[in-house]
Amino acid sequence: xxxxxxxxxxxxxxxxxxxxxxxxxxxxxxxxxxxxxxxxxxxxxxxxxxxxxxxxxxxxxxxxxxxxxxxxxxxxxxxxxxxxxxxxxxxxxxxxxxxxxxxxxxxxxxxxxxxxxxxxxxxxxxxxxxxxxxxxxxxxxxxxxxxxxxxxxxxxxxxxxxxxxxxxxxxxxxxxxxxxxxxxxxxxxxxxxxxxxxxxxxxxxxxxxxxxxxxxxxxxxxxxxxxxxxxxxxxxxxxxxxxxxxxxxxxxxxxxxxxxxxxxxxxxxxxxxxxxxxxxxxxxxxxxxxxxxxxxxxxxxxxxxxxxxxxxxxxxxxxxxxxxxxxxxxxxxxxxxxxxxxxxxxxxxxxxxxxxxxxxxxxxxxxxxxxxxxxxxxxxxxxxxxxxxxxxxxxxxxxxxxxxxxxxxxxxxxxxxxxxxxxxxxxxxxxxxxxxxxxxxxxxxxxxxxxxxxxxxxxxxxxxxxxxxxxxxxxxxxxxxxxxxxxxxxxxxxxxxxxxxxx
Numbered sequence: 001x002x003x004x005x006x007x008x009x010x011x012x013x014x015x016x017x018x019x020x021x022x023x024x025x026x027x028x029x030x031x032x033x034x035x036x037x038x039x040x041x042x043x044x045x046x047x048x049x050x051x052x053x054x055x056x057x058x059x060x061x062x063x064x065x066x067x068x069x070x071x072x073x074x075x076x077x078x079x080x081x082x083x084x085x086x087x088x089x090x091x092x093x094x095x096x097x098x099x100x101x102x103x104x105x106x107x108x109x110x111x112x113x114x115x116x117x118x119x120x121x122x123x124x125x126x127x128x129x130x131x132x133x134x135x136x137x138x139x140x141x142x143x144x145x146x147x148x149x150x151x152x153x154x155x156x157x158x159x160x161x162x163x164x165x166x167x168x169x170x171x172x173x174x175x176x177x178x179x180x181x182x183x184x185x186x187x188x189x190x191x192x193x194x195x196x197x198x199x200x201x202x203x204x205x206x207x208x209x210x211x212x213x214x215x216x217x218x219x220x221x222x223x224x225x226x227x228x229x230x231x232x233x234x235x236x237x238x239x240x241x242x243x244x245x246x247x248x249x250x251x252x253x254x255x256x257x258x259x260x261x262x263x264x265x266x267x268x269x270x271x272x273x274x275x276x277x278x279x280x281x282x283x284x285x286x287x288x289x290x291x292x293x294x295x296x297x298x299x300x301x302x303x304x305x306x307x308x309x310x311x312x313x314x315x316x317x318x319x320x321x322x323x324x325x326x327x328x329x330x331x332x333x334x335x336x337x338x339x340x341x342x343x344x345x346x347x348x349x350x351x352x353x354x355x356x357x358x359x360x361x362x363x364x365x366x367x368x369x370x371x372x373x374x375x376x377x378x379x380x381x382x383x384x385x386x387x388x389x390x391x392x393x394x395x396x397x398x399x400x401x402x403x404x405x406x407x408x409x410x411x412x413x414x415x416x417x418x419x420x421x422x423x424x425x426x427x428x429x430x431x432x433x434x435x436x437x438x439x440x441x442x443x444x445x446x447x448x449x450x451x452x453x454x455x456x457x458x459x460x461x462x463x464x465x466x467x468x469x470x471x472x473x474x475x476x477x478x479x480x481x482x483x484x485x486x487x488x489x490x491x492x493x494x495x496x497x498x499x500x501x502x503x
Contacts, residue, residue: 041078044132047141052096061488061496063097063116065247070094074123074135081128095120098139200487202501206475209489213479217448217493223251224492230258237265239276244293246283246347250491257282257298264302274312283347288315290322290340290353318350325357332364333413335377339397356383356402367406376413379420392416396424430458434465441465445476452483452499460499471503 042049052071057064073092080089097116121138125131136143200208231243245254261280265272279293286297286308294312296305326338340353360383381398390412391399398420400409438461442450445468452461464483468476480494488496 041128041132044146045135048135048139051098051139051141056099057097057116060097060116061484061486061490062248064486067096070096077123078128078131081126081131089123089126091122091124093120093122096139098141201503202471202497203473203475203503205487205497206473209487209495210475210479213489213493213495215493216489216491217480220251220492223255227251227255227258230255230262234258234261234265238272241277241279244279244281246281246342248490249282249298252491254282257296260302261296261305264305267302268306268309271306271309274309278312281347285347285349288312288319288350289342290348290350291342292316292319292350295347295349315350318354322350322354322357325354325361329357329361329364331373332369332371333381333409334371334375335373335379336398336413337380339380339382341382341397352385356385360400360402360404363403364406369406369410371410371414376417379413379417379424392420392423394423395427396420396422427458430462434458434461437462437465437469441468444469445472446478447476447481448478449480449494450483451481453485455485456483456499464499464501467501467503 052067054064054068054071057067073094077089077092096119098119099116119139121134123131123134125134133143133146136146234240235243243258245257249257275294281289281293281295282298283295284297284299285295286300286304287295289295294308294315296308329338330336338357340348379398380396381400383400383402385402387399387401390401390404390409393399398413398416438450441447450465456464461483476495482490482494482496483499484496485498486496487498490496
């Protein structure tokens with residue numbers, strides 16, 4: 001709560017009181033609420049966010065990517081817990097790289113050379129409060145400010161905070177800047193802003209890191225050739241459509257994964273024959289994704305891969321059923337196409353995708369919609385299980401909740417169809433423009449390769465490439481460049497630069 005101190009002589013007294021009881025004060029009020037709201041959860045998790053925020057991992061792109069993806073999954077988990085009528089949420093496995101915490105001798109042995117440690121845990125909680133506690137404990141972070149809080153199954157009425165009668169109105173505290181000045185505590189918001197601002201110019205960064213990138217790139221040439229050979233050999237041997245990786249693993253790591261698959265094919269050639277015609281994606285879990293691609297978990301052993309290969313006929317049958325459901329949904333919804341978008345985050349297994357499609361299809365059949373058979377042809381939509389309302393993505397496709405009420409859906413699709421077509425047209429123009437400027441940049445700067453992270457949008461990549469052409473730095477000649485959100489030299493010599501680099 002806001003405290004105004006008019007007597008300057010008592011300011012230190014009040015600050016000491018805030019320092020010692022501030023967190024307990026928050027906890028005491030939360031006791032009356034029992035169940036945490038979304039805002040409460042964010043406030044309670046501030047030490048955690050400060051320890052894992054991706055902006056602090058700018059020089060470590062892989063760890064940054066892992067934290068970004070895990071934060072998305074955690075936020076989705078918390079959102080699902082707060083939805084009305086939610087009884088249970090599927091267990092979610094999370095991995096975070098946590099920045100070093102001082103004065104924690106018992107965890108020093110787990111800290112990696114870069115000053116952070118890897119933490120993995122599975123959430124199986126049923127309420128927000130327990131989830132917050134589990135996250136903090138799993139990351140070895142303090143839970144002192146949560147003392148006295150216990151999950152409760154009380155009725156909704158008892159969970160509402162009531163002003164007066166000994167129960168003061170609760171409001172999350174946002175400490176004034178003077179609090180950090182007088183106490184000497186670190187202001188996490190200020191440190192986050194400083195981390196964003198401390199960024200060199202492109203020319204300075206290239207001068208300091210071009211030699212390192214060139215050295216690593218030259219050293220990786222033999223491994224790159226071996227990776228190319230292994231991929232071609234496996235694709236031809238098993239008639240594979242393609243071999244991909246969901247994450248930006250290094251060349252050596254990718255070679256090891258292909259060598260592992262090659263050894264398995266020699267040990268059990270019959271099981272591997274089921275891979276014919278498929279696309280393989282190396283990712284975090286084994287199975288089949290929503291697009292029908294075979295996923296090989298990089299942490300799984302050969303036995304688990306073999307078990308998957310044996311089950312592929314059943315997976316193919318399930319994928320055929322999902323395609324049939326998409327056709328039926330498209331027919332009911334005026335020709336709109338149901339698509340799957342491969343994301344950086346957790347991959348959606350085919351079983352979950354089928355369940356979502358089946359549930360959505362049944363809801364549509366229960367209500368007869370008045371849509372012309374071809375009124376929405378040329379448009380696309382994705383189905384999401386963690387959405388509460390339909391929306392239109394900036395790239396022109398609809399994002400529809402699987403539980404969306406059919407009549408509401410019809411109204412939304414019809415009212416937004418024209419806008420969706422305009423966005424698709426704009427997206428296609430940007431895509432063509434990006435391909436053209438990327439080619440000019442590749443040739444004009446004599447780069448060995450130029451790519452971008454999936455999270456970099458067209459309207460970010462285009463001006464970035466144009467500015468690079470204007471500068472034409474000779475230090476970039478012959479390098480592999482990836483446009484990202486941060487500066488970094490990857491282990492194989494790839495040069496990452498932020499799309500909004502400073503001149």
